[in-house]
Amino acid sequence: QVQLVESGGGSVQPGGSLRLSCAASGFSLDSYAIGWFRQAPGKEREGVSCIDTSDDSTYYADSVKGRFTISRDNAKNTVTLQMNSLKPEDTALYYCAAGMCVPSPGGYSYGMDYWGKGTLVTVSS
Numbered sequence: 001q002v003q004l005v006e007s008g009g010g011s012v013q014p015g016g017s018l019r020l021s022c023a024a025s026g027f028s029l030d031s032y033a034i035g036w037f038r039q040a041p042g043k044e045r046e047g048v049s050c051i052d053t054s055d056d057s058t059y060y061a062d063s064v065k066g067r068f069t070i071s072r073d074n075a076k077n078t079v080t081l082q083m084n085s086l087k088p089e090d091t092a093l094y095y096c097a098a099g100m101c102v103p104s105p106g107g108y109s110y111g112m113d114y115w116g117k118g119t120l121v122t123v124s125s
Contacts, residue, residue: 002026003024006117012086014088015085016086019080019081020094022079022080023076027114028077029072031053032099033101035050036097037096038090039093040091040093043092045095047061049068050101051071051101056072060107063089067086069081079096083121090121092120093121094119095116095117098113
């Protein structure tokens with residue numbers, strides 16, 4: 001059974017850090033690009049970051065560049081999203097997904113095949 005499970009969410013004060021993990025079962029993550037997405041209440045889902053499979057190219061939304069870092073650990077079949085200097089506007093349900101991502105004007109495009117159920121990140125003082 002193909003499954004993606006996110007972990008590491010929680011509550012943190014502005015300026016703090018969290019490390020999200022995406023663990024796969026039923027397939028190998030190194031065969032897919034892995035993306036992180038988020039959806040805040042009342043807003044559309046947005047792509048946050050993606051790591052490609054061929055050369056581990058990474059892509060980031062402008063809103064998180066310089067603060068978030070995506071990385072892959074093939075031995076553990078996990079992808080992590082290190083989030084630093086968190087802001088209240090980072091509050092959202094964060095999802096990981098497996099599929100493809102490619103560079104495109106203004107950022108990157110993606111098409112995902114498998115999705116996790118999400119982990120909640122709350123940034124508040």
